[in-house]
Amino acid sequence: MSSEQKETLRATAANANLTSYEEARRTFDWSEVEKHFTWHSTGKVNMAYEAIDRHAEGGLADKVALHYSDATRLEAITYAQMKANSNKFGNVLRQLGIGKGDRVFIFMPRSPELYYALLGTIKIGAIVGPLFEAFMEQAVRDRLEDSQAVAIVTTPSQLPRVPVADLPHLKHVILVGDDLLQLAAGQVDFKAEMAQASDELAIEWVDREDGLILHYTSGSTGKPKGVFHVHNAMIQHYYTGRIVLDLKEDDVYWCTADPGWVTGTSYGVFAPWLNGATNVVRGGRFKPQDWYDTIERFKVTVWYSAPTSFRMLMSAGDDTVKAFDLSSLRHVLSVGEPLNPEVVRWGFKAYGQRIHDTWWMTETGGQLICNYPSMDIRPGSMGKPIPGTDAAIIDDNGNVLPPNRMGNLAIKTPWPSMMRAIWNNPAKYEEYFRFPGWYVSGDSAYMDEDGYFWFQGRVDDVINTAGERVGPFEVESKLIEHPAVAEAGVIGKPDPIRGEIIKAYIALREGFEPSDELKADIAKFVKEGFAAHAAPREIEFKDKLPKTRSGKIMRRVLKAWELGLPTGDLSTIED
Numbered sequence: 001m002s003s004e005q006k007e008t009l010r011a012t013a014a015n016a017n018l019t020s021y022e023e024a025r026r027t028f029d030w031s032e033v034e035k036h037f038t039w040h041s042t043g044k045v046n047m048a049y050e051a052i053d054r055h056a057e058g059g060l061a062d063k064v065a066l067h068y069s070d071a072t073r074l075e076a077i078t079y080a081q082m083k084a085n086s087n088k089f090g091n092v093l094r095q096l097g098i099g100k101g102d103r104v105f106i107f108m109p110r111s112p113e114l115y116y117a118l119l120g121t122i123k124i125g126a127i128v129g130p131l132f133e134a135f136m137e138q139a140v141r142d143r144l145e146d147s148q149a150v151a152i153v154t155t156p157s158q159l160p161r162v163p164v165a166d167l168p169h170l171k172h173v174i175l176v177g178d179d180l181l182q183l184a185a186g187q188v189d190f191k192a193e194m195a196q197a198s199d200e201l202a203i204e205w206v207d208r209e210d211g212l213i214l215h216y217t218s219g220s221t222g223k224p225k226g227v228f229h230v231h232n233a234m235i236q237h238y239y240t241g242r243i244v245l246d247l248k249e250d251d252v253y254w255c256t257a258d259p260g261w262v263t264g265t266s267y268g269v270f271a272p273w274l275n276g277a278t279n280v281v282r283g284g285r286f287k288p289q290d291w292y293d294t295i296e297r298f299k300v301t302v303w304y305s306a307p308t309s310f311r312m313l314m315s316a317g318d319d320t321v322k323a324f325d326l327s328s329l330r331h332v333l334s335v336g337e338p339l340n341p342e343v344v345r346w347g348f349k350a351y352g353q354r355i356h357d358t359w360w361m362t363e364t365g366g367q368l369i370c371n372y373p374s375m376d377i378r379p380g381s382m383g384k385p386i387p388g389t390d391a392a393i394i395d396d397n398g399n400v401l402p403p404n405r406m407g408n409l410a411i412k413t414p415w416p417s418m419m420r421a422i423w424n425n426p427a428k429y430e431e432y433f434r435f436p437g438w439y440v441s442g443d444s445a446y447m448d449e450d451g452y453f454w455f456q457g458r459v460d461d462v463i464n465t466a467g468e469r470v471g472p473f474e475v476e477s478k479l480i481e482h483p484a485v486a487e488a489g490v491i492g493k494p495d496p497i498r499g500e501i502i503k504a505y506i507a508l509r510e511g512f513e514p515s516d517e518l519k520a521d522i523a524k525f526v527k528e529g530f531a532a533h534a535a536p537r538e539i540e541f542k543d544k545l546p547k548t549r550s551g552k553i554m555r556r557v558l559k560a561w562e563l564g565l566p567t568g569d570l571s572t573i574e575d
């Protein structure tokens with residue numbers, strides 16, 4: 001299709017922070033951004049200082065840093081209070097003997113305390129590991145074991161899912177709850193300790209390349225990978241907050257992601273606060289009315305969410321939109337999976353806003369391919385690489401392909417927020433950089449003749465369900481623990497709302513008969529034993545699963561069955 005024919009939503013924002021994308025691509029240099037930070041003159045770096053304290057000390061003390069709300073709480077926390085509370089938590093950790101480089105995990109639902117803990121951990125130079133609240137015991141164990149975490153901040157209701165006895169490195173369990181009566185050895189009462197802690201803290205100044213955060217993410221094989229990020233990432237978080245989120249100081253910004261996922265930290269904590277914005281956090285489950293109410297109540301101006309949420313809002317209907325005053329919105333963005341053109345069209349109609357798609361990954365730490373307010377949008381395209389970086393489509397030998405050819409989406413190395421390691425796994429890390437000068441994303445895509453990038457799919461088998469990345473291997477491993485399951489192969493099945501749902505093909509052990517009750521029981525087993533978001537929504541029983549001679553389940557064959565497509569090359573199949 002020629003570019004004139006392509007559906008286009010024209011650029012509207014005349015006063016965007018980024019006025020000309022083309023010009024910035026020619027002239028922009030990352031070193032310009034560094035001048036913004038205190039460390040440019042002092043040489044002393046700490047992400048939490050730049051995000052919170054600098055504003056608390058520099059005229060924004062009484063500005064609301066965080067509007068928190070859920071079904072039972074409504075709190076506004078100023079920059080000064082955020083500074084004081086995170087200082088307190090830093091002191092609590094120091095009193096426990098925790099310091100620079102130690103891994104401290106956070107495993108709790110969203111609440112103001114979560115943010116105090118996250119920032120306080122960073123302030124003392126420790127490495128924070130956020131865990132999604134819904135993880136079950138085995139998922140928690142794998143992550144704490146791999147990272148050798150020394151402390152975890154959690155709630156009494158989640159405590160049973162923290163296998164303390166199996167984790168010799170885990171010395172402290174910090175419990176966030178009311179009226180904690182009896183504490184076992186190693187348990188710490190968050191509220192009581194915070195109440196007596198000083199709100200003055202000597203920040204741990206670290207090196208730009210020192211550890212900041214560890215996000216575990218799924219691949220197609222093996223255990224989850226600990227993606228390791230450093231303080232230097234702030235350069236990209238600040239800059240993309242300016243040019244992609246288009247944040248200005250009077251913005252009220254809402255990122256709907258949980259900090260257990262990278263969007264909820266890079267763009268739910270760092271980018272908005274580095275830019276001095278007011279940040280909104282809504283706890284609890286998704287409900288269209290609650291979400292629109294959040295926009296109306298806090299007069300949200302910039303809103304960052306995900307395709308799966310937009311699709312659910314779309315199916316909730318236009319009348320639900322009309323029941324609320326959403327006129328404060330001025331900039332809407334999306335991330336996590338392909339944003340369907342249909343959703344972009346609907347958003348334009350229902351909200352009067354262009355939804356700006358953005359592409360990046362846990363590993364990239366920050367946004368890389370985006371749509372900008374001052375750039376025309378082509379619905380269905382992820383946009384163009386941010387100034388200061390380059391993206392290309394390369395073939396399986398590392399050669400750059402011309403426009404309109406599908407291949408591996410790759411990013412020219414380095415960029416400021418790039419991961420610095422896979423924890424404990426240098427070989428995995430190297431795999432991303434197998435072609436000199438390139439980071440290979442694992443996504444396939446093409447670039448059109450005008451430089452817009454179009455997502456085509458994952459190259460490997462990772463499932464993207466409701467915006468969350470699930471590794472089939474972890475789910476299969478859990479499934480085969482079920483007494484009835486002999487073998488399991490897990491794929492993502494296309495789904496109009498969730499993007500993909502998890503579908504499991506299962507071969508039963510002898511003596512077990514297929515039934516709906518058994519399906520329900522197997523799904524429940526994964527839900528309770530691993531994580532609800534990773535439980536199969538669909539199960540199909542098979543006598544046998546397709547496997548390679550080396551015993552690897554051929555998920556692409558399962559996928560072809562599912563989609564009614566040819567199964568392709570079967571030369572490596574078992575029989």
Ligand code: WT7
Pocket residue numbers: 217262263334335336337338339357358359360361362363382441442443455457458464467468469
């Ligand atoms: C994978 C990364 C970092 C954001 C949250 C997801 C898919 C992400 C898009 C997009 C199509 C997208 C890719 C990517 N993805 N954004 N705009 N269009 N696909 O982070 O869990 O590390 O997953 O999500 O497949 O590789 P993640």
